[in-house]
Amino acid sequence: MARDGARPAYDPAGHDTDLRAALQEVRTGRWMSMRTLLERTVTWWQWTQRTQVLAAAAAGTDVVRTWLAEEPDSVPAAVMRARVAVERALRARREEHLRTHELWIEAWDLSDAATRTAPKDPVPWVCLLALAQLDRRQLWEEHRAAPPEPMLPPGPWGLLAEAERRDPYNREAHHRMLQFLYAQAASEQLAEAVGYAHWVADTAPAGSALHVLPLHVRVERYRRGGGRSAALDLHWVAEEATREARRAYHSWFEQSLPVEQSPLDLNHLAHALWGALRFEDAARVFDAIGPYYTPVPWTHRTADPGDQAQAVQIFLQARARSRSAPREA
Structure with missing residues (x-):
């Protein structure tokens, strides 16, 4: 890329011009461009990234609900419904909203359903993994599974394994695991997160x-x-x-x-x-x-x-x- 001296600005689409165009449509309540974009997305890394960014934009709208009303059997729409529900639950926790628990359970149900609707897709499992950070006391059994290495802590390892089985080294899945570890950490040193990050980097291609x-x-x-x-x-x-x-x-x-x-x-x-x-x-x-x-x-x-x-x-x-x-x- 040419050496750009312009003043920078934040754009969640980054260099993905097709995603940027779809985002503009989503923000105005239109879903056709989102559907077309997702239909043309052929790699899991891009699918994961695009659905995450689209969900962040769609979470404040009814655009995915409108899409599902028009195409109730759409698999991408079902995945996006789970994505949006997760985004809303995580925002509610950050804002300490009274409906946080209700939104969390709703998001879990939709994500769990999406694992069956889209059985080869890593994103529903990434969604479940993202929700694990809300269980800070690890009350859910799936959030305290035994780790793959003795130096790592118990956590949602089964959910990570399911995402990895569908898309090895999925970037977002490992970042969601980090967020879970951050939520458990009491000190600023984040020893378990540090150990986890190095363990992952050591095994990544x-x-x-x-x-x-x-x-x-x-x-x-x-x-x-x-x-x-x-x-x-x-x-x-x-x-x-x-x-x-x-x-x-x-x-x-x-x-x-x-x-x-x-x-x-x-x-x-x-x-x-x-x-x-x-x-x-x-x-x-x-x-x-x-x-x-x-x-x-x-x-x-x-x-x-x-x-x-x-x-x-x-x-x-x-x-x-x-x-x-x-x-x-």
Whole structure:
């Protein structure tokens, strides 16, 4: 991609122009473009990503219900109904809404039904895995299954295995598992999440986005530890952090197709490389990002996590510093 100097903006579709067009339709209550887009989606990684982004846009509308009323036997519509229900339940928990439990059970029922409606699809299992974070005391038996490795904690391992059986190394499934571990963690160190992220990255093939997983955990640790302090910049130049950034760059960024690189992963990698003072590598990642900035992780560098303007400014400063490095050499 050309070296884009324009001011970035957040766009959940990123480089996926077809998804962007469908999102615009969904936001106005129309579903035909969503159906057409999903009919043309042939890979599980893109199906997972597109249904997630579409659900976030559709959660505040009745667009999926309208679609199902017109096409009650549509399998993609049934999957999207589960997706939207999960999104609403997770939002309700974040907002401490009184209907959280009701929405959680509704989402579980719809996701469970979707596992039978679309038996080869990993997304219904990803939906069930996403809901596991709401069970913070692990009261549900499916959320306290024995782990595949003795150093890992009990959790929704059966749900993860079902998603992996349908789409090995599914990116969202492992991020949902991380969110479950975050919800269980009492301390800022997130030891179990750290161990899990490294275990996954160690087993992921070249080109897998799971090599970026340790960087996501590091950002969460930074946030919980009271980031946004200049002194904590030392966090990113530590040997382990630098090693994680280099590994993600070489094992994922250099060995994956640009079309498969999510803006969120790219932003985490650019942030880590910049923090580790690996400016030339960071500049290449910023070029791949183009204008598609994501608020996280940059908001964690601001004095106020809600200050989007300051987060954009930090992104621009990091990009400018990284791009200037080759000329300084």
